[in-house]
Amino acid sequence: MNTLIMVIFFALAALILISAVMVVTVKNIIHAALWLTASFLGAAALYLLMEAEFLAVVQVLIYAGAISILILFAIMLTRHVTGEGVRQLYERWWVALVVAILLFGAVLVPNLLSEQANWDSQVAAAQTAPAPPAAECPPATVAGSCEIGVAFMRDYLLPFEVASVLLLVALVGAIVIAHEERARRRRVPTLAEEVALKRSIPVERDEDIEAALSPAGREGT
Amino acid sequence: MVNAVPLSWVLIVAAGLFSIGLFGALSRRNTVGILMGVELMLNAVNINLLAFWRYLQPADATGLVFALIVITVAAAEAAVGLAMVIAIYRTRLTINADEVDTLKG
Structure with a gap:
């Protein structure tokens, strides 16, 4: 049983960490949002393993449900930036990498050097301690x-x-x-208008479509 | 879980997730990517809180309450942050953090 739980824990840890690495490295930002959802779901499964059922459900509802959808909507409302050709990291991204690795080391080293006995005794004491007489709840x-x-x-x-x-x-x-005020709203071409325009005039960029659709551009054509 | 996996392993996973999120928040140009990194970091904090609750105070609901408050604040942060991203995109037609530099001296 213990071995099974350990295997499940390692599988979930691998899922969480690999998805997180994909979130920060993948080029397409929409794929990053989907990997983020996978990471959230792995964390929810880890909560289930820790017997926090309510938190697991809340995690799925709020993180994997609401926040992921919100991020996807924000990506789709901001065009021109999701493409594979756009550079996604700063030139000096390795500085951030060094900072992150240093932080991880600073957390890890005391964890490895400290004696485990102290914590383990605390954990053991917490597991055997009798539950306080909780008011209306069944004893657990x-x-x-x-x-x-x-x-x-x-x-x-x-x-x-x-x-x-x-x-x-x-x-x-x-x-x-x-x-946004209605009067100042930018004219966003619908998909049909975009396709029709791309067929009629040889446009190179999306800005040309918007220029053609604006009132001044229409008078010109 | 408590008998099978030591507490420090869970903490190491959370620390790794936090570091990955920190890297994403620092290195991404896209503002939505930065927000995703922040969400990863908040998730790591939640895993940490729940691990300490489960291993040290399992009979008390305090750790769960703390984690729920963190989730609430994360939801509010995501809503306001993404609204700001949309507002910035509307005025500047970009959401890359290094191109929004009006405050730069």
């Missing part, structure tokens, strides 16, 4: 959604409310930032 050694609900409604009521206000502020702020 691992906290579940019942404990989360009680905690949010009792001990963490203020953070809960602050989080809801934060979400409201983010919602209003996102609408205000992304909103």
Whole structure:
């Protein structure tokens, strides 16, 4: 059983890390967003392995569902930048690589050098400690959604409310930032217009299509 | 999970994920790519929080509550960040971070 769990853990770790590496290295930004979704799903499976079922479901709903879709929409609303030919990394990307590797080493070295016994005894003590008499929840050694609900409604009521206000502020702020006056809206050609124009005039770039579709361009043709 | 995998292995996975996300956030030109790197880093933090909860305080819901708050803040950050990306693209027709340099002296 332990070996099986270890194998599953290593498979999930490989999935998470390889997907993350693909997210930061792949050229096409849409592929990067899809790899990001794979990484999120691997993290959700890791939460399930750690017996945090509620967090796993929340991870799938919010990260793999909402945030990935939001990122894909943002990519599709910003054209001209997803192509394979566009350079995706800075010229001095290796500086970032060095910084990241240094950070990883700085985290890893104390982890390897420190004595494991101290932590292991703490972990063992935590597993055998009796659960505090939780109010309405059935007795369990691992906290579940019942404990989360009680905690949010009792001990963490203020953070809960602050989080809801934060979400409201983010919602209003996102609408205000992304909103655009109707009069100033740029004319975006539909796919049919784009195809028809590409057949009629030999356009090289997408900017030519927009120029042809603008009022001045129409008068000219 | 607790008997099979030591706590430090989970922490090493989270540290690796954080470092990869940091590299992505620092090296990508595309602003959406930078946001993706930030999301990876927040995900690594969440794995760390849940690992400490599961191994050290499994009977208490505090770690779960903390992770849920982090997910909420990440969702708000993604919404506002992507709205700003769309606003920048609308005015400048680019979302590459090195071409948006009005504040550069």
